[in-house]
Amino acid sequence: MDNNYSLDLSCLSKELRLLLEILKTEDNDSIGVVKKELFIDIDWGGFLQLAWHHRVYPFIYSKLKKADDNRIPPYVIQTLCKEFKKNTLQMLLLSGEMEQVSELFTENQIRLLYLKGPVIAADIYGDISLRTSKDLDILISITDLKSAEELLLSIGYEKEVVPNFLNEWKWRRHHVVYFHPQKNIQLELHWRFQSFPMKEPKFNELWERKRVSTLTSYPVYFLGKEDLFLYLISHGARHGWFRLRWLLDIDQMLRKGLKLEDINSLLSKYQNRKLVGQALILASELLKTHMNEGWEKLTEGTDSKKIAQNAIDFIKGTESLETIMSSECYQYYSLSLKSNLQRFFVFLILFYPNSADPMTLRVPKPLHFLYFPLRPLLVVWRKTRKLS
Structure with missing residues (x-):
């Protein structure tokens, strides 16, 4: 990375600095060389909260x-141990469900790729217990969406109810959430990595580069290493990297020897150099991720540096994703990730009616097309009523 550039990290708390320092360590013995001053006046409750949040x-x-470090209170280790064991059980539960869903879909001729979950933990960390996952994320072809939904409903999953006026989901969504009340498992069914208009590979292209996991006895397919790397970056960037877990994934993949030539052609094709540069800057500055000269060239762009610095505002706190995404700061950040053409399409999508419009003004169904020209007026009306 540019030796004359560094992120402004002055806003990071002592607890977050210590957390990052421990994440950087290569092995258990190197914990002892963490600077003594980093342990002074640490709010250990806050430290645990950050470890959980991220x-x-x-x-x-x-x-x-x-x-063997007496600078860390025993109850901190005990609390981490308790949560570690709970996470291991959760990952084992998800592993079993992952295998069952794979078998069900395959028997019904539906191709699926796992985006996250235990299979990713095993691939990146070599141990499912070292990464958390609250749900299973599955990618399918949009042509299989209806059949996949019927299968999930048939085995006890319930679909999250979301507004869908005039098929707005095609423009504003990229996945549907399902929940199994008996198993207490959430599953996200994706037909895209992220919402339109972000450019990304087609499902058939991803399927050609797929890998098969050795984690389960029944074949479970997941993304090729280059596609996984770029997906995790696009996902982390879209959420402002507010969880360090996503950045740690990138760090671990680079430490395992991922080469720039593995993804170079995809970088040009899908126009995500800026996002990769952001991820590399954050990983280098926060986790001291080592990268060779080829990777470092991607960090030289002014845009990458700007959005990397902006992400620090989301990383430093413990706000929920809902709180972050509703802020004006995030709206500006989200637009900064996109190209000028993508921003133009985002602007156009604003004119597509949504479920709030018929609640503002009811129009007979045969005249629903009128919601398109009426959309700007309805938005202004709602904002005016909200302010009054």
Whole structure:
């Protein structure tokens, strides 16, 4: 990375700095060389909260459990141990469900690729217990969406009820959420990595580069390493990297030897150099991720540096995703990730009616096409009523 450039990290709390320092360590023995001053006046309750918020507590525990360091209170290790065990059970539960869903879909001629979950933990960390996952994320072809939904409903999953006026989901959504009340498992069914207009590979292209996991006895397919790397970056960037877990994924993939030539052609084809540059800057500055000269060239762009600095505002706190995404700061950040053409399409999508419009003004169904020209007026009307 440019030796003359560094992120402004002055806003990071002492607890977050210590968390990052522990994440950087190569092995258990190196915990002892963490600077003594980083342990002074630490709010250990706040430290645990950050480890939980960033979903890195299993990885932190794996480093601290064998470290003989009296600077860390015993209850901190005990709390991390408890959460580590709970996460391991959760990942085992998800592994079983992952295998069952794969078998069900395959028997019904539906191709599926896992985007996250235990299969990704095993691939990146070599151990499912070192990464957290609250749900299963599955990617399918949009042509199989109806059949896939019928299968999930047939085995006890319930679909999240979401507004869908005039098929707005095609423009504003990229996945549907399902929940199994008996198993307490959430599953996200994706037909895109992220919402339109972001450019991304077609399902058939991803299927050609797929890998098969050795985690389960029945074949479970997931993304090729280059596609997984770029997907995790696009996902992390879209959420402002507000969880360090996503950045740790990138760090671990680079440490395992992912080469720039593996993804170079995809970078040009799908126009995501800016996002990759952002991820590399954040990983280098926060986790001291080592990268060779080829990777460093991607960090030189002014746009990458700007959006990397903007992401620090989301990383430093413990706000929920809903709170972050509703802020004006995030709206500006989200637009900064996109190209000028993508911003133009985002602007156009604003004119597509949504479920709030018929609640504002009811129009007979045969005249629903009128919601398109009426949309700007209805939006202004709602904003005016909200302010009054």
